[in-house]
Amino acid sequence: MRVGIIGAGLMGMALARKYAADGHTVTVIEHANQPGGLATWSDFGGFDWDRFYHVILPSDQQTIGFLNELGISDELEWNRTYTGFYVDQKLHSISSNAEFLKFPLLSFTSKIRLGFTMLYASRINSWKRLEAITCEQWLRKISGNENVDKLWKPLLLAKLGPSYSRVSAVFIWSYIKRMFSARDKSASAEHLGHVRGGYKSIFNKIEADIKNAGGTIRLNESVMRVSSSDEGVLVHTPKETHVFDHVVCTSPTNVLENIVDRHLLAVGKSAGSVEYLGVVCLVVVTKKPITDFYVVNIADETIPFTGVIGMSSVIDTKNTGGYYLTYLPRYMLSTDTELEKSDGYFRETFLQGLTKMFPDFDASEIVSVHVNRAIKVQPLQVLNYSSMVPSVSTNDDRLHVLNTSQFVNATLNNNEVIGAVNRFYENVGSSFVELASVTSTSNDVTNGIDKVPDKVANG
Numbered sequence: 001m002r003v004g005i006i007g008a009g010l011m012g013m014a015l016a017r018k019y020a021a022d023g024h025t026v027t028v029i030e031h032a033n034q035p036g037g038l039a040t041w042s043d044f045g046g047f048d049w050d051r052f053y054h055v056i057l058p059s060d061q062q063t064i065g066f067l068n069e070l071g072i073s074d075e076l077e078w079n080r081t082y083t084g085f086y087v088d089q090k091l092h093s094i095s096s097n098a099e100f101l102k103f104p105l106l107s108f109t110s111k112i113r114l115g116f117t118m119l120y121a122s123r124i125n126s127w128k129r130l131e132a133i134t135c136e137q138w139l140r141k142i143s144g145n146e147n148v149d150k151l152w153k154p155l156l157l158a159k160l161g162p163s164y165s166r167v168s169a170v171f172i173w174s175y176i177k178r179m180f181s182a183r184d185k186s187a188s189a190e191h192l193g194h195v196r197g198g199y200k201s202i203f204n205k206i207e208a209d210i211k212n213a214g215g216t217i218r219l220n221e222s223v224m225r226v227s228s229s230d231e232g233v234l235v236h237t238p239k240e241t242h243v244f245d246h247v248v249c250t251s252p253t254n255v256l257e258n259i260v261d262r263h264l265l266a267v268g269k270s271a272g273s274v275e276y277l278g279v280v281c282l283v284v285v286t287k288k289p290i291t292d293f294y295v296v297n298i299a300d301e302t303i304p305f306t307g308v309i310g311m312s313s314v315i316d317t318k319n320t321g322g323y324y325l326t327y328l329p330r331y332m333l334s335t336d337t338e339l340e341k342s343d344g345y346f347r348e349t350f351l352q353g354l355t356k357m358f359p360d361f362d363a364s365e366i367v368s369v370h371v372n373r374a375i376k377v378q379p380l381q382v383l384n385y386s387s388m389v390p391s392v393s394t395n396d397d398r399l400h401v402l403n404t405s406q407f408v409n410a411t412l413n414n415n416e417v418i419g420a421v422n423r424f425y426e427n428v429g430s431s432f433v434e435l436a437s438v439t440s441t442s443n444d445v446t447n448g449i450d451k452v453p454d455k456v457a458n459g
């Protein structure tokens, strides 16, 4: 059967690999000049690494299972990582229980309340009621004002930018659940992982599996329109019109609304418009490390970026030409005009901020600086977000939608992506063969909504 997949991000590529392995004739169509989507890589001057920082958590069982399937799990390396906190122009390490107990900015009572918050959040399963309250309101109730002002607010700013104040408590609940699973229980120490060679290695292996099974990946080809006929689902690009028996779209719902013929896609009315977060991320390549922390959360509004990610504390510099990689992200709404400012602007202001935070850092150690940005990273999970996500269904059983826009109770991460691919394949994938025989012998096309979960919720 001819299967078309729109988008060569992790969702599209992992799914394409499954169909190719099952003997279908798979074609992935990708607008960019290389696969990977948000998890793609860049040339940082003599070596390639992830364009945006990515790590794997010990609890990312779907991702780890996928690496096993790919036969590259022995390329997975784990490292003990450290968390820093920048406040009042000082850096503090809060990487172990002992350090946390010594952390000077919080009273003993606040520390106890913080420990309770972690435990409490990690035990909550019914996330729905958390949608009605903001992160900040919920944290003030559970953790207390001191923890919120000194610890949670900087962390939320680092993750979401100034829009954090409108985000529901589901975000912080899913974040605590995910991050706390990165701690080794015996040592209470955080461990994070990566695959040698970064996501490029993962995508190279997926690509090889797809091609070895007879599949095709078409790059530099934007899908402009999706229509249908008796012959199949038609995917129109400036290069040609492809005809498939089944098509799975992995691009965001608002992209699909522009490219899929109106009568084929039923996008439900949302209670309000879904806003997206974008990110600008400066990547600084240096001869010496800037920090030994994996992440430094920043409680200082004069610093223009929202966190410091010391990637070389997780990955060996053997991966990066002997150089050190530091990512400086700043999250903001995708409609924020600041996202459009020049590379020069971000280079200059972010490097000034870096020098302020690390006065001993010698700028002559910088080898190169790169500005990367993504306009639509993830939807802003505001109050009652799950009721705002427009439901998506298709009016043709041969057209399917699987994308991260539908995640309602999880942070955006690849473990969720692989989980969604596996669930989709179990629920819908196996019926492709039967559907093909139905569609080739009759025109009795029924609505695919009963087979495709339109909102993906875990737990």
Ligand SMILES: Cc1cc2nc3c(=O)[nH]c(=O)nc-3n(C[C@H](O)[C@H](O)[C@H](O)COP(=O)(O)OP(=O)(O)OC[C@H]3O[C@@H](n4cnc5c(N)ncnc54)[C@H](O)[C@@H]3O)c2cc1C
Binding pocket: 006, 007, 008, 009, 010, 011, 012, 029, 030, 031, 032, 035, 036, 037, 038, 039, 052, 053, 054, 055, 056, 221, 222, 223, 224, 250, 251, 252, 255, 259, 279, 281, 329, 374, 377, 403, 404, 412, 413, 414, 415, 417
């Ligand atoms: C700064 C940052 C840090 C992150 N850190 C982590 C981390 O540490 N751990 C983790 O697990 N995850 C992390 N993530 C999340 C991870 O990158 C995403 O979960 C994952 O990349 C989503 O994959 P996707 O395939 O669903 O979407 P995407 O990667 O967005 O892929 C969609 C693809 O569709 C293509 N496309 C769209 N429209 C069209 C069209 N009309 N025609 C053809 N092609 C089209 C796009 O070009 C793109 O390649 C991070 C993301 C960011 C931005």
